[in-house]
Amino acid sequence: MSEEARVQKDFTNAPLCLSGKGVxxxxxxxxxxxxxxxxxxxxxxxGEFVSIVGESGSGKTTLSKMLLGLSNATEGEIxxxxxxxxxxxxxxxxxxxxGIQAIFQDPFSSFNTFQKIDTVLLDCIHMRGGKNLSKQEKxxxxxxxxxxxxxxxxELTNKYPFELSGGQMQRLMxxxxxxxxxxxxxxxxxxxxxxxxxxxxxxxxLLNLRDEIGMTIIFITHDIGLAYYISDTVYIxxxxxxxxxxxxxEVILNPKAAYTKRLISDVPxxxxxxxxSTVDLKAE
Amino acid sequence: MKNTLRQxxxxxxxxxxxxxxxxxxxxxxxYPLFNPGNPLQQIGVGTFAKPGTYVxxxxxxxxxTETFRLEDAAEKRMANSLSEEDKVAMVxxxxxxxxxxxxxxxxxxxxxxxxxxxxxxPTVKPKGMxxxxxxxxxxxxxxxxxxxSGDTVIIADKDxxxxxxxxxxxxxxxxxxxxxxxxxxxxxxxxxNFGRDVLKELVSATGTSIRIGLIAGIVATLIGLTLGLLxxxxxxxxxDFIMFITNIFTVIPGFVLLILISYSxxxxxxxxxxxxxxxxxxxxxxxxxxxxxxxxxxxxxxxxNLSKLSGHSLFRIVLTDILPYIASYVVMAFILQxxxxxxxxxxxSLLGLGPKTTEVPTxxxxxxxxxLYSAHTNGSWWAYFxxxxxxxxxxxxxxxxxxxxxxxxxxxxxx
Ligand SMILES: Nc1ncnc2c1ncn2[C@@H]1O[C@H](COP(=O)(O)OP(=O)(O)O)[C@@H](O)[C@H]1O
Ligand SMILES: [Mg+2]
Numbered sequence: 001m002s003e004e005a006r007v008q009k010d011f012t013n014a015p016l017c018l019s020g021k022g023v024x025x026x027x028x029x030x031x032x033x034x035x036x037x038x039x040x041x042x043x044x045x046x047g048e049f050v051s052i053v054g055e056s057g058s059g060k061t062t063l064s065k066m067l068l069g070l071s072n073a074t075e076g077e078i079x080x081x082x083x084x085x086x087x088x089x090x091x092x093x094x095x096x097x098x099g100i101q102a103i104f105q106d107p108f109s110s111f112n113t114f115q116k117i118d119t120v121l122l123d124c125i126h127m128r129g130g131k132n133l134s135k136q137e138k139x140x141x142x143x144x145x146x147x148x149x150x151x152x153x154x155e156l157t158n159k160y161p162f163e164l165s166g167g168q169m170q171r172l173m174x175x176x177x178x179x180x181x182x183x184x185x186x187x188x189x190x191x192x193x194x195x196x197x198x199x200x201x202x203x204x205x206l207l208n209l210r211d212e213i214g215m216t217i218i219f220i221t222h223d224i225g226l227a228y229y230i231s232d233t234v235y236i237x238x239x240x241x242x243x244x245x246x247x248x249x250e251v252i253l254n255p256k257a258a259y260t261k262r263l264i265s266d267v268p269x270x271x272x273x274x275x276x277s278t279v280d281l282k283a284e
Numbered sequence: 285m286k287n288t289l290r291q292x293x294x295x296x297x298x299x300x301x302x303x304x305x306x307x308x309x310x311x312x313x314x315y316p317l318f319n320p321g322n323p324l325q326q327i328g329v330g331t332f333a334k335p336g337t338y339v340x341x342x343x344x345x346x347x348x349t350e351t352f353r354l355e356d357a358a359e360k361r362m363a364n365s366l367s368e369e370d371k372v373a374m375v376x377x378x379x380x381x382x383x384x385x386x387x388x389x390x391x392x393x394x395x396x397x398x399x400x401x402x403x404x405x406p407t408v409k410p411k412g413m414x415x416x417x418x419x420x421x422x423x424x425x426x427x428x429x430x431x432x433s434g435d436t437v438i439i440a441d442k443d444x445x446x447x448x449x450x451x452x453x454x455x456x457x458x459x460x461x462x463x464x465x466x467x468x469x470x471x472x473x474x475x476x477n478f479g480r481d482v483l484k485e486l487v488s489a490t491g492t493s494i495r496i497g498l499i500a501g502i503v504a505t506l507i508g509l510t511l512g513l514l515x516x517x518x519x520x521x522x523x524d525f526i527m528f529i530t531n532i533f534t535v536i537p538g539f540v541l542l543i544l545i546s547y548s549x550x551x552x553x554x555x556x557x558x559x560x561x562x563x564x565x566x567x568x569x570x571x572x573x574x575x576x577x578x579x580x581x582x583x584x585x586x587x588x589n590l591s592k593l594s595g596h597s598l599f600r601i602v603l604t605d606i607l608p609y610i611a612s613y614v615v616m617a618f619i620l621q622x623x624x625x626x627x628x629x630x631x632x633s634l635l636g637l638g639p640k641t642t643e644v645p646t647x648x649x650x651x652x653x654x655x656l657y658s659a660h661t662n663g664s665w666w667a668y669f670x671x672x673x674x675x676x677x678x679x680x681x682x683x684x685x686x687x688x689x690x691x692x693x694x695x696x697x698x699x
């Protein structure tokens with residue numbers, strides 16, 4: 001990661017890709033009632049790199065599950081490419097998932113431990129309508145995808161995901177996205193459970209992937225320094241609400257909400273000039 | 285997968301249980317090859333023949349003899365004819381004549397006879413002993429003397445005139461080879477009250493009971509697994525509905541339900557397979573509950589979410605992303621269901637509500653027959669004890685397998 005600080009483009013006029021109005025999620029009722037996501041509005045544009053930043057428990061994962069259509073919002077509406085999202089049937093859901101994909105936080109629990117790596121990647125090819133391709137073509141596609149994330153497919157065939165390291169598994173996840181080429185990628189703290197070394201590589205790959213496929217990335221993190229470094233737009237989430245959002249520079253260099261200020265003060269070197277070769281991506 | 289199997293077969297408990305169970309199954313298969321025929325055939329007239337090898341007396345007298353002079357033959361003969369009552373009476377006599385019986389062992393026939401020779405005197409009339417008793421001792425003394433003397437037994441036939449003519453003399457040194465006797469029947473476990481070969485019946489009953497257990501286990505596991513998967517994965521109204529039914533089945537004790545259904549079916553309808561199905565139908569709730577709770581904790585895991593995102597159908601997700609994770613629990617539950625199915629059949633049959641009695645023997649039916657014909661009060665241990673032992677052994681082996689599996693799959697228990 002030796003390139004210069006990212007140029008942060010203005011996306012306010014780009015076409016809408018995913019947006020929401022008053023999206024709310026409430027778990028339980030009575031005195032066990034938890035408002036995990038509380039009437040949030042958002043607009044994500046095509047090609048935008050959005051970070052959602054918040055402390056643990058602020059409702060980031062809950063929001064991401066709703067965005068993915070894996071759980072239903074208690075209230076509010078989500079729009080996909082400007083139109084109300086319709087995922088009422090299994091068929092419509094499958095169609096929706098061709099457009100939005102995810103990388104989860106914990107690589108160790110993201111894979112079915114009974115399935116070989118080949119199956120995971122083949123499923124992606126099949127989902128993109130490649131069922132009738134020849135064996136060789138499929139093999140080439142999987143090799144290319146693995147190559148993109150610096151893995152050697154030849155060495156992975158007949159292996160199970162758990163035989164890889166956490167960093168390798170997360171890279172395999174990215175290879176999946178490379179094959180699926182979705183419009184939106186939702187990455188829920190994809191680097192928080194891997195070693196510092198893999199962390200930089202994975203972020204690098206995500207950025208490459210965005211440039212390659214031109215997709216929107218919704219990056220969820222608790223690390224505002226990291227968000228500043230990679231994103232165009234940031235949304236700051238506190239107790240299920242977006243307390244502040246806007247272009248990364250504006251929000252982070254000139255924070256308005258007290259919560260944002262606190263998050264920033266927790267990161268040591270935030271006001272110094274970013275030197276990418278020395279950025280400490282660990283910043284816990 | 286392969287690793288798990290290897291681990292399972294490294295668990296000494298599982299291997300122990302598995303070996304016992306396989307040995308039982310092998311016996312089920314091999315024994316009938318050597319002793320074919322209907323296990324319910326009544327070979328004996330009369331009830332409860334003792335275990336042993338039976339030599340046909342008619343054929344034995346006709347078989348060629350060899351002469352052996354065995355030193356202990358007379359003693360064995362006497363020991364064999366001396367009944368427990370005789371021994372008690374002998375001890376009574378010794379006490380009456382004030383002999384020293386402080387270290388007398390009644391099972392030591394030699395010593396008893398030796399003392400008898402020493403202390404018995406027909407002329408002595410111990411005080412307070414009634415005449416009849418004194419005469420009994422005289423007869424006993426004569427009988428003992430006769431046994432020791434080696435009298436010949438003469439076999440005689442009637443000739444044309446009706447007079448008895450000696451045809452054969454049997455000496456106490458005459459032996460026949462059992463191979464030379466046309467009819468020898470070995471009954472290692474004797475016969476039951478109907479005169480059936482208990483061992484043959486037991487082998488056949490064990491087979492039927494294991495089959496009943498397997499059918500019950502399969503039925504219970506299939507119902508429990510299907511309902512548990514549906515309730516856990518689909519959730520919502522279906523979950524409420526299935527749990528409502530499960531709760532009803534849980535609240536009514538399974539055994540009561542079993543009795544009621546078996547009773548209402550009637551004796552004629554109750555074949556072994558029907559009873560097995562009924563047992564399975566009343567015992568699926570436990571599997572359903574545990575499968576449901578496992579599935580609920582699995583359905584929000586990321587690997588399931590990833591599978592959904594990969595566009596897999598509900599059926600495929602349940603089959604490939606849920607089932608493998610609960611397979612070990614299902615197998616363990618199945619083994620327990622088989623074991624409890626066998627016990628349920630035994631309980632049901634003891635109450636007289638088991639499979640109908642004319643077709644096949646089951647372990648429960650054998651217990652029922654033994655109980656009805658008072659085998660336990662008249663000392664015919666062979667009619668019920670081997671049955672209990674077999675049930676115990678099957679349960680033991682299955683539970684041992686289960687414990688072994690539990691240690692492999694829930695490693696917290698591993699020491
Ligand atoms: N399935 C659930 N049932 C009840 N409460 C939940 C559930 N999932 C999340 N929550 C609650 O919602 C809040 C937000 O959680 P989450 O979205 O996981 O936060 P984050 O991802 O930002 O750490 C937390 O208080 C959590 O306890
Ligand atoms: Mg989270």
